[in-house]
Amino acid sequence: MATVLALVAALLLGQRPPTAHAASDPAWGVLASGCTTSDIAANRAVGIGLVEVEAYWDRWLPTSAGVENTDYVADLSARVTACLDAGLRVVLGTGTQYPPSWVRGLPGATLVDQRGDSADTGAIDTVFSAAVRSAQDDYLRRIVAALPVARLDGIRVGTSAAGEIGFPGPNESGTGFLQSFWAFGADAQQGTGLAAGMPRTPMPGWVPGTRTWNGTTVTPAAARNWFLWYERSLMYAVKGQADTLRTAGYTGAVHVPAPGKGVLPADLTAATNALLNGTGDRDGSLGRGLYYVDQFPVLAGNVASTVVVDLTGVDDATAVTARALTPAQDTCQANDATTSIQSSTPVASWSNLRFARAQAARAGLAAVGENPGPPAAQTGGTSNSDSEAEQIRRSPAYARGCALAAFFLAFEDVLDDPSSGSDRQDYVDAVTGTS
Template sequence: MRFRALGAGLAGVLLLAGAACPSYADPAPVEPAWGVVDSACAPDRLAAQRGAGLSVAVVDAHWDRLQPRPGAFEPAAAAGLAARVTRCLDAGMRVVLGSGAQYPPSWVRDLPDALLRDQHGGVARTGGVDLVFAAAPRAALDDYLTRLVAAVPATRLTGVRVGTSAAGEIGYPGPHESGYGVTSWWAFGAPAQTGRDLAPGQQPSPLPGWAPGSAQWEGRAVTAVDAGRWFGWYSGALVEALAAQARVLRGAGFAGEVHLPVPGRGVLPADRSVAVGSLLDGHGDRDGSLHRGLDHVAAMPGIAAAVPGPVVVDLTSVDDATAVRARALDPPEDTCRPEDPAVALDPTVRVERWSNLRFARAQAARAGLPVVGENPGPPGETTGGAADSDQEAEQVRRAPGYARNCGLAAFTLAFEEDLHTPRSGVTLADYVAAMLRT
């Protein structure tokens, strides 16, 4: 799970609102653009990074700092964010702004139906706010995003990131994040179940009151078709939530790219069949994707159709733990191949052996979506790096190669701070060496 800011890179030029704006939309970049995640936009660091060939800075906003009370932004926090973004822009960096929706202020958590709830009434220990179904926190977010666009030099930004989870990515909390210690599904607040105070654009449960795994609903047997319809609603609501945030940004006058951070590979097609056949009782959930609502096979085309463009997918799994496992196989299955989009849904192909990046990249390609990426960050921290991920120095060495191999338009390294502090054991020179390696 990531709590430090997340990022993306840049390639190409797109004409937006009558002016030349930087873009990630080049479908066939010769070489990824390189950047860093969570940039401080400090002048000395910017000079070093620009001199080394980096061109992208990811700057993260924080909702709780900008709007600690309902209403207008905190002036000092807004001015500080604008100054930080401007320093990066004036240094020649292309900036992607993390919206900071994953940091809701305490007053938002106190709004009606604000907390995500599972089928047992539990709430997520990570404190996730229901930005998918609940109208009150969604309205607060809409107001925040509108003010955010006004507070920064938005016409100079390359992109703005949106998400639904406490990590700033697409998805619900994990299956074991309830305080009850049970396997959780996260669509059991009143708005999702009854339609009361439901966020605009969403639909209530197609099987109100039904909990996954139950064989009966309203006096009749539940079928696999029912379970598949429920899961399609559950996962599809995430796409609509992202589209709603994008629509607010467009309404506020932001014409640049909307970036969607996408974790993992999502539920695999064979696992989804097992899951719905067992009425979502827990079978087929290989890595928690099912309970998080991550169905990249369906979501990528949904994103392409529903999210007002330009839109860019940011794959946050470049050299994650699945890459470590996949490259240890014989033959290795960690690198992308030209035929992947055509064969990724072939039931005879063992895609469970592929790395997360490889499978997710194939789904984005099938949907025609531009893709950038980033590494998970150091293992053992609340960043996304698992215990069996590569150590950070190895991620710095390997991730740029994966980005180049998979045809990503850009790659940003998590995190900038680690390139400028001795205790991390990695340096800007290490990153540049990996960038230049063929």
């Protein structure tokens, strides 16, 4: 029994037990840990040694700039420290997806699409607005000053209302309009109040789908150049956060959660040939500004900190579809990094994880991953997703097969909820292959 327990602990802590996966087995963790005394005890009891802990911007600075909720800061610091002192590895989520109400009133905070609509999902402009970026930078510096960041495994950064990279998605204007591009505020269009280091649009006033601009014909090349500016703006925003953390004294890894598979090369060709009028948009990735083929190399070449891509589609609905094909297309293969951008490769049938993992490998970036969580939780799962129990069962094989450095199970509270039907032992059994 002692030998079995030692093996389980080694697997979950990401050490190298004598198994077939000894050279590359991921570390196994959980998302959104409370790091309470009971959480720590429960995780240690089964050998879970890696946790993600979320900070909340709106709880840290709830009323105004510079006025901290000292009770919240002290509590968060104590919980993170308790996890670390107990021997757990910790990745911190900055929680910039939870902006205080006063931030929403800053100049340029409201995202605006090409129709003049704003996002109805709570997303704010952390990409182009200088005022929002300044407030965000102040918050990030406070995190570095108040928390034991030198002991962390990583800090997560993002731009979206989900804490991932990306602009709002399809129909997030709430008007029924399915393809918004969120770069039509005065900052991005005119340079008024534009965040430092951010280039303004290469075609001020041009609306995607429009055939002319300033009296000249818009070519597919010009439309492509506009889209590259749009999607790279997200990377410059991520770089800004990483630079702020580094300047404040944090020298560790920056984790960048990346949803879906993003725009495929063939999609972008079809889309820009149609001048971004909506053609070629499989899943809303164009409006979200997700083009990992280009973005991951941009991150690798421009961010001074160590970048770890967090692939949030482990066993998502696309995995369910891809593994039903003949042959199955859900599992990462050794040559994916080189074949994924070849025109003859049917990457549209690959799972999100497989394609996005290939782009991280192409860029030379380490990758971790997480499952979407319960289908009804609105955290990435859909009616076509596996159940949470099935995600727990299948995710370890996907994480191993895609050579992920770590896997975070979504979520810790699912394992604490008797009604979920899954607990920590089920997770351990899935990892060790005893389920």
